[in-house]
Amino acid sequence: MRAIRGRICPCRPPIRPCYRSAGTAGQARVPQRPVGVGFLLNRYNPPNMPHRQLDIRSELGLWPPTWPMGLTMLRLLLLPVFLYAVLAGAGQPAEGYRWAAVGIFVIMAATDKLDGYLARRLNQTTRLGAMLDPVADKLLVDCTVILFSFPQIAPEGFIVPMWVVVAVYGKDVLVAAGAIALLALAGKVNIAARPLGKLSTVLQLAMLMVVLTAPVPQAARFAVWRPLAVGLWWAVTGIAALACIDYVIVGARQYAQTRHARAQ
Numbered sequence: 001m002r003a004i005r006g007r008i009c010p011c012r013p014p015i016r017p018c019y020r021s022a023g024t025a026g027q028a029r030v031p032q033r034p035v036g037v038g039f040l041l042n043r044y045n046p047p048n049m050p051h052r053q054l055d056i057r058s059e060l061g062l063w064p065p066t067w068p069m070g071l072t073m074l075r076l077l078l079l080p081v082f083l084y085a086v087l088a089g090a091g092q093p094a095e096g097y098r099w100a101a102v103g104i105f106v107i108m109a110a111t112d113k114l115d116g117y118l119a120r121r122l123n124q125t126t127r128l129g130a131m132l133d134p135v136a137d138k139l140l141v142d143c144t145v146i147l148f149s150f151p152q153i154a155p156e157g158f159i160v161p162m163w164v165v166v167a168v169y170g171k172d173v174l175v176a177a178g179a180i181a182l183l184a185l186a187g188k189v190n191i192a193a194r195p196l197g198k199l200s201t202v203l204q205l206a207m208l209m210v211v212l213t214a215p216v217p218q219a220a221r222f223a224v225w226r227p228l229a230v231g232l233w234w235a236v237t238g239i240a241a242l243a244c245i246d247y248v249i250v251g252a253r254q255y256a257q258t259r260h261a262r263a264q
Contacts, residue, residue, distance in 0.1 A: 066124035071115035075108045075136040082108065083143060086212075090153040102212050108140055109205050138172050141204045145169070148211050155214035157222070158229055160207075167237040168204060171244050178251045186258035194250070196243040203239055207232040 082104040089097030115133060119125045148154040149165050175191075182189045210229045215222050 066119070067122065068115040068119040068124055069128065069132070071111040071118070072132045072136055075111055075140070076132070078104055078108055079136070079139055079143070082140070083147070086144065086147055087153065098212070102209075105144075105209065105212060108136075109209075112137060137201060141201070141208065142169055142172060144208050145204070148208070154211065155216075157217055157226055158211045158214040160211065161233060164207075164233045164237055167240040171200065171240040174244050175247050178247060182251050182255055186255050188258070189251075190254060194243065194246055196239060196246045200236070200239045200243045203232060203236045207236050 082101055085097050085101035085104060089099075089101055112133075145160055145165055145168050148158070148160045149162060151159050154160060179189050179191055207229070210225060210232060214225055214229070
């Protein structure tokens with residue numbers, strides 16, 4: 001009887017063929033297809049791919065990470081370190097922890113602007129980065145504003161009033177709830193940065209920087225820093241309210257356009 005040679009995988013020893021009976025005496029046995037790693041890779045890999053290379057696909061626009069996304073991830077990683085420095089330096093405005101918090105805050109605020117510039121300059125805008133960037137910003141601002149509303153943590157004379165906390169936190173909650181509602185009613189939502197929203201973020205960061213660098217009441221610059229903080233509290237609240245109105249108008253327009261398109 002003539003033996004039939006099995007297939008040989010270049011990366012494995014020759015696989016011994018497995019014979020099965022043809023069912024009729026005198027006929028040659030037919031070898032079964034060998035089942036091994038090489039066969040499985042040949043079966044599940046596209047034909048134009050190199051041997052033994054798995055095809056791991058991802059949705060376009062989500063991966064791989066880019067330099068702007070790396071800066072956004074850096075902000076997320078620095079957030080707990082910053083919060084720890086703020087808590088450790090509570091009641092000690094001139095000590096090392098408070099100034100460490102100031103340095104980390106400056107890095108996070110600078111990378112917030114740098115990642116957007118790099119994304120546009122290098123044409124590396126991704127959907128994942130577009131989602132993580134505002135999340136990192138809101139976590140930084142909201143957590144810090146809430147912390148500085150406690151007298152045990154905020155510097156003396158610079159406790160953030162509760163109405164400022166409600167304005168800052170309420171704007172973000174309103175935008176998130178409006179986006180979810182619009183997605184449920186219209187089936188899609190387009191959230192883009194608005195001028196009032198950008199101005200609100202800049203004022204919030206400036207307010208937090210003033211509170212972080214607040215002097216003790218006996219310092220000479222206390223007479224300048226305190227009115228500056230109060231003015232920023234009012235400015236942040238007013239711009240946050242205007243930004244909420246602006247986002248509501250934009251959301252209503254998107255909903256009306258969607259309904260008009262469906263009616264046609």
